Amino acid sequence: MNILKNTILLFFLSVGLIFIASCSSPAADEVNVYSARHYQTDEDLFKEFTGETCIRVNLIKAGADQLINRLELEGATSPADLFITADAGYMLQAREKNLLQPMERSVIEGIVPSYLYDSEGYWTGFTKRARVIVYDTAKVDPSDLSTYEALTDPRWQGRILVRTSKNAYNQTLMASIIAANGEEAALAWARGIVANMAQEPRGNDRDQVKAVAAGVGDVAIVNTYYMGLLLNSSNEEERRIARQMGVFFPNQDGRGAHMNISAAAIAKNAPNKKNAEKLISFLLRNESQQLLAEVNHEYPVNINTPWTELQMQWGEFKPDTIPLDQLTPHLSKATKLFDEAGWK
Numbered sequence: 001m002n003i004l005k006n007t008i009l010l011f012f013l014s015v016g017l018i019f020i021a022s023c024s025s026p027a028a029d030e031v032n033v034y035s036a037r038h039y040q041t042d043e044d045l046f047k048e049f050t051g052e053t054c055i056r057v058n059l060i061k062a063g064a065d066q067l068i069n070r071l072e073l074e075g076a077t078s079p080a081d082l083f084i085t086a087d088a089g090y091m092l093q094a095r096e097k098n099l100l101q102p103m104e105r106s107v108i109e110g111i112v113p114s115y116l117y118d119s120e121g122y123w124t125g126f127t128k129r130a131r132v133i134v135y136d137t138a139k140v141d142p143s144d145l146s147t148y149e150a151l152t153d154p155r156w157q158g159r160i161l162v163r164t165s166k167n168a169y170n171q172t173l174m175a176s177i178i179a180a181n182g183e184e185a186a187l188a189w190a191r192g193i194v195a196n197m198a199q200e201p202r203g204n205d206r207d208q209v210k211a212v213a214a215g216v217g218d219v220a221i222v223n224t225y226y227m228g229l230l231l232n233s234s235n236e237e238e239r240r241i242a243r244q245m246g247v248f249f250p251n252q253d254g255r256g257a258h259m260n261i262s263a264a265a266i267a268k269n270a271p272n273k274k275n276a277e278k279l280i281s282f283l284l285r286n287e288s289q290q291l292l293a294e295v296n297h298e299y300p301v302n303i304n305t306p307w308t309e310l311q312m313q314w315g316e317f318k319p320d321t322i323p324l325d326q327l328t329p330h331l332s333k334a335t336k337l338f339d340e341a342g343w344k
């Protein structure tokens with residue numbers, strides 16, 4: 001039995017070696033990725049990319065702030081080819097700091113809707129997420145929900161859960177509210193939400209949903225995919241909590257629900273620009289988009305990729321299609337207004 005096992009093991013090892021040997025040409029082709037995303041799915045996709053193209057993916061993972069600092073410090077000698085963030089705001093910052101270069105238009109055009117990529121091709125979304133209102137189905141009638149703005153109504157006093165204003169998802173949401181309603185109204189919105197918070201902001205999006213389940217508040221502002229992750233959690237309690245919640249897409253009679261993206265960009269001094277473009281194309285192709293949707297519950301950005309069953313269950317909705325690159329001037333104001341409103 002053991003001999004058989006060892007033989008099988010040896011067989012797989014040798015297949016692995018052959019595979020590696022076939023991919024290690026003298027001038028090893030590679031692509032250096034700086035990623036602020038920390039998902040197993042991404043690494044699985046990178047492995048698949050290497051298997052198909054023989055381009056080795058060298059992955060450096062850190063926070064988006066740290067990676068932007070690193071790109072700035074490394075300057076012209078940076079080995080970074082591809083920069084990946086889990087939020088549009090950091091990409092806008094990276095472009096403002098002149099850390100990116102445009103990609104070939106054919107990588108994105110006709111594949112991704114134009115509001116999800118930089119108009120000059122400096123970055124593109126490769127997954128999207130809606131920032132929605134999750135509510136306790138036992139306590140909230142969804143017909144009482146309508147817009148982000150309506151959550152400032154006194155009827156929601158002590159009932160809203162949302163994370164800190166230091167969080168990029170909230171900053172990008174705020175930038176979209178400034179773009180839609182102007183600074184004064186955006187400040188009033190932030191003040192109204194602070195007045196209705198169930199507790200001081202703490203924890204991540206998942207923690208907000210858990211706090212709703214624990215009865216700390218009744219509604220939470222969170223990204224859709226966290227609901228997908230909770231519903232499919234290995235932890236039974238997390239699955240139970242998620243099943244108790246409803247997902248509401250706000251602002252459907254107006255501009256639509258706020259959309260954020262995970263984005264990819266070519267670094268300004270990329271030594272392997274072509275490989276970085278190949279990897280972006282790979283992430284945008286149907287099979288990769290489907291995997292990201294199935295495993296991570298993010299919405300595909302490829303216009304031809306179908307939604308998952310869960311996403312279909314959440315239902316069709318109207319997204320806010322303001323081009324994300326137009327949020328750049330509002331981002332720094334977002335932080336300022338949050339501070340002014342006392343949103344921790």
Ligand code: FE2
Binds near residue numbers: 086223
């Ligand atoms: Fe996230």
